[in-house]
Amino acid sequence: MGGCAGAAPPKVNRLAALGLWMRRHRRPIQLIQWVVVGLYAFLLIVPALLPLPDYQDHILTNLTVFAAFVFWGLWWPFVLISMVLLGRVWCGIFCPEGTLTEAASRVGLGRAIPKWLRWQGWPFVGFLGTTLYGQMASVYQYPTGALAVLGGSTVAAIIVGLIYGRGTRVWCRHLCPVNGVFMLLSKLAPVHFRTDQRAWTAFNREHAGQPIRHESVHCPPLVPLKQLQTASACHMCGKCSGHKNAISLKTRSSSEDIVQESATRATREEFILLLFGLFGVAIGAFHWSASPWFVSLKQACAVWLVNHDIMWPLTTTAPWWILTNYPEQNDVFNLLDGAMLITYILATALVMGSVLSLTLCLANRLLGGWSTQRLWHLAHALIPLGGLGVFLGLSATTVTLLRGDGLTLYWINDLRAALLAGGSLWSLYLGYRITGRYRQALLPRLAALAGLGVTISVILYAWWLMFWGW
Incomplete structure (x- = not known):
């Protein structure tokens, strides 16, 4: 988050200022997060309790059809678009599973993340398993199928939060079925939070030996902030913006991450x-x-x-x-x-x-x-x-x-x-x-x-x- 008292931060442009606003105004963001959780729960649970629609029911006349349109007609397709345009803003600001798993981890056991959970093959396994199960349960056609697939994933996210981490998003970082897909697509985003290595080093050098303890940053998806160069793992929540006067929201070429960073990170x-x-x-x-x-x-x-x-x-x-x-x-x-x-x-x-x-x-x-x-x-x-x-x-x-x-x-x-x-x-x-x-x-x-x-x-x-x- 911020530096020490008395340290004058550099002038920022409007985009960087937006990142700083996100850091300083967490309550409106938290309100948005919990409103989305409420809407998600309503549209997921209530249609599953209602009679199935018939051929005469339409999007604006039947809640079940409306919920299907919101989930599969709008939500998923346009979440994918948001990854390409804005990075993982959906993950950091709007995703109900991320909000719930982070909240659960604040009151959970706080255990260390085991080695098996860090396995890099989980994104593919999760994507495969969720896709197969979704087709078996006809997730696009029936609200009970959506409840089984999406609700099951949400319950798993809460359970993982209750066991591992402390105020973090272990589920999102390692086990979310679409984490791998989002990591790939966000590489195309023309905006991202990035660490200026020179500014980071200069800040540490300037404040070396000072007795003042600088405020640390709590990164929910567990990104090593000093090496924040790619958009893949960053959830764009804004909590780290301005940290050590080195991290800011910036524009970039949509090919930069793939052409340059992926040369060593792929x-x-x-x-x-x-x-x-x-x-x-x-x-x-x-x-x-x-x-x-x-x-x-x-x-x-x-x-x-x-x-x-x-x-x-x-x-x-x-x-x-x-x-x-x-x-x-x-x-x-x-x-x-x-x-x-x-x-x-x-x-x-x-x-x-x-x-x-x-x-x-x-x-x-x-x-x-x-x-x-x-x-x-x-x-x-x-x-x-x-x-x-x-x-x-x-x-x-x-x-x-x-x-x-x-x-x-x-x-x-x-x-x-x-x-x-x-x-x-x-x-x-x-x-x-x-x-x-x-x-x-x-x-x-x-x-x-x-x-x-x-x-x-x-x-x-x-x-x-x-x-x-x-």
């Missing part, structure tokens, strides 16, 4: 989350309900089971909180449905992730020599297309709900095509900038860019199937 776990998660698990989850391949696979398995007189996978169901089970809506998953759903998503993740890995390896090799760290770095060029794809997949629910209310949206596929084209060009631009860090010669850079272009083409084909091919 990791294998991020590579897996991006290629096998955003381009694999997510695409499989969006695909299966429209895929003729899924239908053919399920029918073939059903015929085989019937021919071998194995009927129990076709007749056995599960409670709604495990598998979709709404007989009054003629919507019931049997065990075969659940098994095929999981198989299809995992197979899509394996195929997409493997193919994209091979094409990126080709791009890496064409750049000259081999560098594993460079491979992780090249993958970050795909972040714009990864975030855009998930946005388009989630916004399909937005389109469905709006069409159910009578809006034709005849232009939506043209907009999707334009966005995919723009995302592809953005990724190619980042790829070109990244290759420039390793080779100056134009020919190997263009060769690597061609390999990246093949990678992008595979991704575009997957989205073409969903929106046009099927």
Whole structure:
């Protein structure tokens, strides 16, 4: 937070002043946080207690449909957009799970964070598990499914807060199912809090040996403030703004984090989350309900089971909180449905992730020599297309709900095509900038860019199937 008494802070611009305002005015921010918690709880719990809507109900006439539109039509798609535009402001200011886990940790056991919880593979595991469970429970279609998935995640966040940390967000830093996705997308944000290393060192030198104890900063997501250079882990809460006259809210190029910082910070776990998660698990989850391949696979398995007189996978169901089970809506998953759903998503993740890995390896090799760290770095060029794809997949629910209310949206596929084209060009631009860090010669850079272009083409084909091919 602030420096010692009598130390005159440097003049600040309007953006830095906004960061200082956020630090000094915590009560309005806390009020916003708890209002969001209340709205979240209301829209999550109340619709689950109401009768399911029928085909005549609309967004503005039925609370359940309205809640579905808020959660899946507005909240998730535009939270993703906010990551790209503003960094993780959602996490630091608005996220109800973050607010609740931090509040719980203030009164909890305060235990140290164990080594197993710090494992860097949790973002992918959490994303995979939440996506699979959400599809099994039909999270987009039914309020009870949303309650099971989102409510379960919220309860887990509170429990983690009650056990680990002291006034911190251990859940958000290590276990949140979308933490990894948010860390990737926030790299594109044109604003972030950043530490000026020279100012930090100068402040320490100026106040060395002074008996005055400087006020420390409590960082909820446990970011080492002296090394605050990237936007990935920072929740943009503003608590550290002005600390040692070295941390401030600044603008930057949207390519800076990916082109420069990712050269040394990109990791294998991020590579897996991006290629096998955003381009694999997510695409499989969006695909299966429209895929003729899924239908053919399920029918073939059903015929085989019937021919071998194995009927129990076709007749056995599960409670709604495990598998979709709404007989009054003629919507019931049997065990075969659940098994095929999981198989299809995992197979899509394996195929997409493997193919994209091979094409990126080709791009890496064409750049000259081999560098594993460079491979992780090249993958970050795909972040714009990864975030855009998930946005388009989630916004399909937005389109469905709006069409159910009578809006034709005849232009939506043209907009999707334009966005995919723009995302592809953005990724190619980042790829070109990244290759420039390793080779100056134009020919190997263009060769690597061609390999990246093949990678992008595979991704575009997957989205073409969903929106046009099927």
